[in-house]
Amino acid sequence: MKEGPDIALIGSLIGDPARANMLTALMGGQALTPTELAAHAGITLQTASSHLAKLEAGGLLTQRKQGRHRYYALAEDEVGLMLESLMGFAASRGLTRHRPGPRDPALRKARVCYNHLAGDYGVRLLDSLVAARQIEVTGEDLALTDAGRHRIEALGIDYDALQKSRRPICRTCLDWSERRSHLAGSLGEALLTHFIEEGWAKREKGSRVIRFSHNGERAFLELFPL
Incomplete structure (x- = not known):
């Protein structure tokens, strides 16, 4: 070409x-x-x-x-989104570089994808917000609804700061392990930061794994039901 x-x-x-x-x-x-x-x-x-x-x-x-x-x-974000999509494509074709190991279940459950939550919990987060009509889906585009804005402001997340960011507030990112979309964008980053600051979860040293505490996991599942 x-x-x-x-x-x-x-x-x-x-x-x-x-x-x-x-x-x-x-x-x-x-x-x-x-x-x-x-x-x-x-x-x-x-x-x-x-x-x-x-x-x-x-x-x-x-x-x-x-x-x-x-x-x-x-x-930038776009580089992380591209890499995650390529990893998803490779996984869907069975192109893996190692045999499943002990860390794989933890990576598949919850991990950081550049600056937002990925894995099973990342997909659950987006699914829950969509089911509650707090995020609206049109094709590949996502939009935070008024109900969604009230929801995140109730968590202490500054919506006006998200709007001022050059990045989209909501966007999809193809999850390599779930092969479905999780939530990226400035809102995805803000929510992961919130989970960590609240003590619900922490990042495993030297890894992309996000570990939820017992209480943090219970709070997360209650806050984002399916």
Whole structure:
């Protein structure tokens, strides 16, 4: 194809195994150093630096400097959404890189997807809001209803701040393990932050797993029934 978006370039950037591993590591939403990313990819720091430069030039990563250290993160929400969709597509075709292990059930139950909740609980969250008519679905588009606005404001989430964000308030993200949509956008991020700040859940160190406490799980299931 001689005209239009260059999907071949994006495909080549993601298609390298080392770069794919580094991008996946950044799906947790945290900024990581080149040394940490090299460890995730199983390559030397020098090789990782070359890969990171290509990913940054391709618009997939951004870096910031803090003192003597450099940190890399996904450039924007769209990169995380694209990666999650690709993971879902690969999973639906049976293309997995490892056999199921002990961490898989926890990842499938609740995990962080860049900055929002994914897995079974992420899908449940969206399904519950849609069933309660607090989110309206039109094709792939989501819209928060007046009832939904009142609901999130009752939780202490600042709706006006969500509106001022450059990102959509609500958007779908294809969940790789459930193969259905979960809630992304600024509202998805705000709700995950709320769950953590309330002490309902915390992130497992060195992992994308989100662990709900016993009381937190009960509160979550009561607040978002099916």
